[in-house]
Every structure is written in C-alpha cells, then in structure tokens.
Amino acid sequence: KAGVTQTPRYLIKTRGQQVTLSCSPISGHRSVSWYQQTPGQGLQFLFEYFSETQRNKGNFPGRFSGRQFSNSRSEMNVSTLELGDSALYLCASSLTLVEQFFGPGTRLTVL
Amino acid sequence: AQKVTQAQTEISVVEKEDVTLDCVYETRDTTYYLFWYKQPPSGELVFLIRRNSFDEQNEISGRYSWNFQKSTSSFNFTITASQVVDSAVYFCALSRDAGGTSYGKLTFGQGTILTVHP
Numbered sequence: 001k002a003g004v005t006q007t008p009r010y011l012i013k014t015r016g017q018q019v020t021l022s023c024s025p026i027s028g029h030r031s032v033s034w035y036q037q038t039p040g041q042g043l044q045f046l047f048e049y050f051s052e053t054q055r056n057k058g059n060f061p062g063r064f065s066g067r068q069f070s071n072s073r074s075e076m077n078v079s080t081l082e083l084g085d086s087a088l089y090l091c092a093s094s095l096t097l098v099e100q101f102f103g104p105g106t107r108l109t110v111l
Numbered sequence: 112a113q114k115v116t117q118a119q120t121e122i123s124v125v126e127k128e129d130v131t132l133d134c135v136y137e138t139r140d141t142t143y144y145l146f147w148y149k150q151p152p153s154g155e156l157v158f159l160i161r162r163n164s165f166d167e168q169n170e171i172s173g174r175y176s177w178n179f180q181k182s183t184s185s186f187n188f189t190i191t192a193s194q195v196v197d198s199a200v201y202f203c204a205l206s207r208d209a210g211g212t213s214y215g216k217l218t219f220g221q222g223t224i225l226t227v228h229p
Contacts, residue, residue, distance in 0.1 A: 033215035042222065043202065048215025055214040088154055092215075098144055098206070100217060102156035 001027060004093050004103035012109045018079040021106045025072050025093030032074040033100060034066060037088040046089075049074055050097075078108075086110045113138045115205050117220035124193050125228050132188040132223045134203030140164075142208040145179065145186045146217065150200040162186060193227045200224050 005024045013019050025032050034046040045058040049068035066076040072093075078085055086109050092100035114137040124130045136145065147159040160170065162179050170177050174191045190197055204217040 031215055033217075035217075043217075043219040045216045045218070050214065056216055058216070090154075090156060092156075092217075094215065097214070099146075099158055099161050100215070101158055102148075104153060104155040107154070 004091055004101055006089075006091050006103040006106050008106060009104065010107050010109075012111065013081050014111050015081055015083060017081050018077060019081060019108060020075055020077045021089055021091075021108075023074045023076075023091030023093075023103060025074070025091075026095070026101060029093035029095045029101075030072050031094040031097055032068055032072065033092045033094070034074070034076050035090045035092065036060075037090060037105070038084075038086075043090070046076065081110045083110050113140075113143075113205050113207070113218040115203050115218055115220035117201075117203055117223050119223045120221070121224040121226070123226045123228065126195060127192050128227075129189060129191050130193050130225065130227075132190075132201050132203075132225070134186045134188065134220060136184050136186065136203070136205045138184075138205060138207075140207050144206045144208070146204040146206070147177065147186075147188050148202045148204060148219075150202065150222070152199070156202070159188075190225075193225075195227050195229055198225060198227045 007022045031050045033048040037043045048056040052068045063079045068074045088105045090105045092102045094100045116135045143164045145162045148156045176189045178187045200222045202222045203220045
C-alpha cells in the first residue's frame, strides 16, 4: 500500500507570495493532519480534516488555511508569506484516528 | 494543556552500546495515548509505537523496548545493541483520547538527536 505522498517536496518563494501544498493520504484514510516543523519551535500542529471538514486547528494565524477534498486529498495554503514561514511542512493520515502516518514533507524556503 | 519533555537534546554512542531516550509528559487527561516516532535525515516521521494510558505493560520489539510508568509520567525508549542505522532524531508524542478538540493533534517533544558511531 502506498504511503502518504506530498507535493512538491521543495519550494522556494519570496515574502508576500502565497503557496499551496498538497497531501495524498494512505488509501482508505479519511483523517489528514498538518504539522509545521522548525528548528526553533519544533513540531507544531496546524489543523486536521476529516470527511472534508476541519475538526481541529492549532494556534496559527489566519494566513494558514487548508481544505480536504472528497477523495481525502488535502491542501494547505499559506498567504502573504513571511520569512518565519520557512519550515518543513508534514502531512499525516490516519485510519484509526489515533496512529498517524507521515509523509516525507514539503520543505518551504521563504526569501 | 499537554506537554512533552525530552531532556536529552543529543546523545552520541558507539555501535553495540545500549541507549535509553527519556520522555516525560504532562496531561490532565485520565486517558491518553503516547507515541514514539523516528525521523531519519530524509525527514519523514516513522511511527514506532503507540501506548494507551491504561496499558502499562512494557513492550519489546526486536532491539527496541519501551518502558511506560504512569506513576512518574514517563515513557522511555531503549535501543539495545545500537547500530549506525539507528542514527536519527527521535520524538516522543502525546495525544488526548479521540474526540472533541483532540482530533488529529499530536503534541511532540523537542526530539533527541541520536548519533551512533561505527
């Protein structure tokens, strides 16, 4: 069974731009969560989607948003990029709503 | 609020040594889940184990073992006879029991960088 896939793997943007990251969960998994990983703050929860509904959200500004499609694929969007948004963005999917299985991440660099 | 503390920022050992990674957690919940993940240089977090708060039985999987002690709020991870391939960042994580505002949220520790030298 294929794992969680994330595209693109690497991205370079400039301040003020917006970016969209994509995540395809493991087949059959309907829950998708997003995390931001930075050297300073570590791994922080962004939000979680299930059946196209956002059920939980972390403490991030409104510039961070997401959505989930009927096939459980998810996208997250960051608008008006700031230097501090440079990070590894990890997506995870879950079948049991307990264990989460992570993708390889998208490394975003904001210049 | 939930909190996970991994006091060891970095550990360096020589191959075949045993190594224990410490994890201490804080939660007001009576039921919760604890996890360990491994992050190799590729960046992907690899799931290693899940433990329910009501199950304090220790677990062994090959060279890996986990010691869960509710009385001390600790969930330590031991690698026996370490190998170079064990070099990675290891994260301990905590989640509330499913439901309500707990959906999909893992609270991670800061991670322990393990380097195993040949």
